Amino acid sequence: MKLIMRADDLGFSEGVNYGIQKAIKDGVITSVGMMPNMEAASHGYELVKDFDIALGQHTNICVGKPLSDPQRIPSLVQANGEFCSSKEIRARQEDLIVVEEAEIEIEAQLQRFIEITGKKPDYFEGHAVFSKKFFTALENVARKHQLFFENPGLDHEWEERFGIFGLGFYKLDERGLYDPKAYMEEHLEEIKHNKCSVAIFHPGFLDQYILTHSTYTLIRPMECDFLCSDWLKNWIKDNHIQLVDFRNYEMRK
Numbered sequence: 001m002k003l004i005m006r007a008d009d010l011g012f013s014e015g016v017n018y019g020i021q022k023a024i025k026d027g028v029i030t031s032v033g034m035m036p037n038m039e040a041a042s043h044g045y046e047l048v049k050d051f052d053i054a055l056g057q058h059t060n061i062c063v064g065k066p067l068s069d070p071q072r073i074p075s076l077v078q079a080n081g082e083f084c085s086s087k088e089i090r091a092r093q094e095d096l097i098v099v100e101e102a103e104i105e106i107e108a109q110l111q112r113f114i115e116i117t118g119k120k121p122d123y124f125e126g127h128a129v130f131s132k133k134f135f136t137a138l139e140n141v142a143r144k145h146q147l148f149f150e151n152p153g154l155d156h157e158w159e160e161r162f163g164i165f166g167l168g169f170y171k172l173d174e175r176g177l178y179d180p181k182a183y184m185e186e187h188l189e190e191i192k193h194n195k196c197s198v199a200i201f202h203p204g205f206l207d208q209y210i211l212t213h214s215t216y217t218l219i220r221p222m223e224c225d226f227l228c229s230d231w232l233k234n235w236i237k238d239n240h241i242q243l244v245d246f247r248n249y250e251m252r253k
Helices: 014-025 041-048 086-091 099-117 132-145 156-162 180-186 188-193 208-213 219-227 230-238
Strands: 002-010 031-034 054-060 124-127 164-166 196-201 242-244
Touching: 002 014, 002 041, 002 054, 014 041, 014 208, 014 219, 031 041, 031 099, 041 099, 054 099, 099 132, 124 132, 156 164, 180 188, 180 219, 180 230, 219 230
Parallel strands: 002 031, 002 196, 002 242, 031 054, 054 124, 164 196
Antiparallel strands: none
């Protein structure tokens, strides 16, 4: 009965970085995804580099500026050269992302990840854009560089192949919050049944950048507090759950 506790969005802002650091240091996070194109990516890496965690690439094509030339990736950017927002992408009637253009930006972000960390990512996935073409591009780049692309909760074929299952998405209330204790309790039988499960969180502290550029605001410090709580640590211990990460998972195929 194994569980990967994944924190997304390292590099989104300095406030998010400090919250993720706390969720590792004082909490139970085992895997962290970094957004290489963001200005605070290097800052985030410096905060977490000495912890024993899996560090992945949380590839981002919907916040901030691309690392590649905007003229080479017109399907990903607005007129000002910045990425189209996730809200805009989700509102489209059809998937307008061009796979080859997405691959260009994904490659650029991989190279930036390596520049910052000195190594390839321990796992490879995408941020906030649920596009089949984006996922295809991610898989293509991962295959080219022999990286572990992971997609729990969205790709059931992938889950069956690797034996790693996502716990599913929580439903947010009118404040953008949910009850994390209830969420974990509701998924306990799944965790017991699955060989390995993945729970995904977005811990962080709030700063002006996040308040301006993200719909995930109050949820971040709430999850940070929960991930550091005695309740969660005792719940994991009492239910004999083994915390693991993507580095030591033995079923990379």
